């Protein structure tokens with residue numbers, strides 16, 4: 001009985017660990033894993049600092065990441081379009097499922113890089129950047 005209760009508690013804690021924070025979490029990069037459905041953003045390149053993770057669209061990134069994103073990973077089952085303006089406006093680029101970019105300084109749009117430009121993103125469940 002005691003053992004079963006302990007196992008149950010572990011299961012609950014494990015499930016809680018799967019929950020996606022609605023905003024930036026003070027979490028290590030290791031917590032952004034393909035084992036979880038997440039869109040992970042960082043304020044620095046190579047997946048460092050300012051970590052935030054979401055499982056749905058975000059019309060306005062929180063201050064810590066708004067216009068500051070320098071690396072990202074998309075582990076959601078679908079495509080994500082990132083926008084230069086809040087509420088899904090301005091310029092945009094698309095990242096497919098399991099797509100990552102460790103240095104947005106090397107991704108260009110409109111003749112300038114995408115470093116520190118993302119202000120919102122929309123998630124398309126089951127979607128593809130280039131539909132077959």
Ligand SMILES: [Ca+2]
Pocket residue numbers: 042043044045068069070115116
């Ligand atoms: Ca940055």
